[in-house]
Amino acid sequence: MNLWFTERETPSVALSAEVERVLDHHQTAFQDLSVLQTKPWGKLLILDGAVMVTDLDEMGYHEMIAHVPLLSHPHPEKVLVIGGGDGGTVREVVKHAQVREVVLCELDPDVVAASRTYFPQLSSGLDDPRVRIVHEDGAAFVRAQAGAFDVILVDSTDPVGPGKVLFEASFYASVKEALKADGMVVAQSESPWYTPEIVTGLVAAMRTVFPKVGLYTSQVPTYPGGLWTFTIGSLGPDPRQCDRRRAAQLEHLRYYTPALHEAAFVLPNFVQELVQKAGGNL
């Protein structure tokens, strides 16, 4: 029937994909949720009109948000994932034998339910016995922790609606308190081509509380611009250093490699300039 999904990636850029079937579309308590079967990308999860995950490229996002901090932290035993209700980040975290406990703090239970129904490969880690799922506001949850976590992964939506607070300096002050003395945090920080102010805002927000802050990239073609960034803050370990012995034990990696871990911190000149101006120091 020539059905197309279109996301307005910026006010003047749109990305569209041909749709085979609408599998789900409903209003949750928090947002508009859809699952589509598309021709180019396989299954597609959409929240409030924005692409969240697709079968095609979700590994570019999930492998890089998880393995870069977990392989540079020396003993990632307790991990918190904020957002990420689709389970893709948790699936990568539980590949690590050192991890003893994962808390997934996802505000919206419908996201978890939709992933369990339509994305069995994404949600496969959610039943791991080390995983505990809580449906709470991420910022409030973090404030109630103290020195609890080795690594915190902020797998958020865009900085509008419920995800907005997760890009603010006050949130990262709470994150620091929730980490152990050598803890690390990673947050997705959008596109340097289309929203450089989000990249610089997040780097600056983290630098108010973390002594080491850097940026690394991954490829997610269904996200605006295709080049995606992660901002990483550390209270101790150098996030660029991969523990190659532990990396060799990870299975089913389609995107991440130890060499790519290090190369992902090497930025195009204009991105490096953005990061340095905002206070990034890796």
Add this chain to the structure above:
Amino acid sequence: MNLWFTERETPSVALSAEVERVLDHHQTAFQDLSVLQTKPWGKLLILDGAVMVTDLDEMGYHEMIAHVPLLSHPHPEKVLVIGGGDGGTVREVVKHAQVREVVLCELDPDVVAASRTYFPQLSSGLDDPRVRIVHEDGAAFVRAQAGAFDVILVDSTDPVGPGKVLFEASFYASVKEALKADGMVVAQSESPWYTPEIVTGLVAAMRTVFPKVGLYTSQVPTYPGGLWTFTIGSLGPDPRQCDRRRAAQLEHLRYYTPALHEAAFVLPNFVQELVQKAGGNL
């Protein structure tokens, strides 16, 4: 008037940009040519419906196609650019003091004329006294050379229409004959997400004649998938090695850095597997 340009990037993916003004649209002797003033990307050159260059991201393409071979070749004195009538690649080539002669072989004189009219920053290198422009078929031109060039840059359109022959093994046999004994060739090789068969086809085509063939990437958000590849073949020098002393002499680099030169050869796991299967050996 809410005017949009849309490119069908694959049969089931479309990228659209809001348009402020149509500056040019005519049929040349070879193809359909348009120049648009867009809101998100600045000026946009379109050939046969496909995005060729935009003000926003042309540096991601042109700096990487030119400086990687020119800074890994020990003495790039004579350079051939096939296609690339917009002049962006030539602009980067003439930044190198070692270059004594550049031949730009662009089939379609209208592309050069449109760039001179609408893209002064792109075409600024075309009047350099070392540059000679010939309007001939690239494949035929190359067959008439013998041991003439240090570096050949294949800055082609997509492998349809006039650009198709530039992706075939017989063309790379001619390219090898047109190079000196330690020569290098680079060709743009499209998206590993959407057209992996073009990546593997070009790697395999080059490997029939070049002892060293590798792949490196750049970011071009207005191209399909945003992650773009270049296939590089060498008769001698290691393309991954940047001459940092010469690199430090280049001015106005917005994208390229010596560290990025080396990092650009570090590929996501699924891309590395594609390249190795096709015979890539860097």
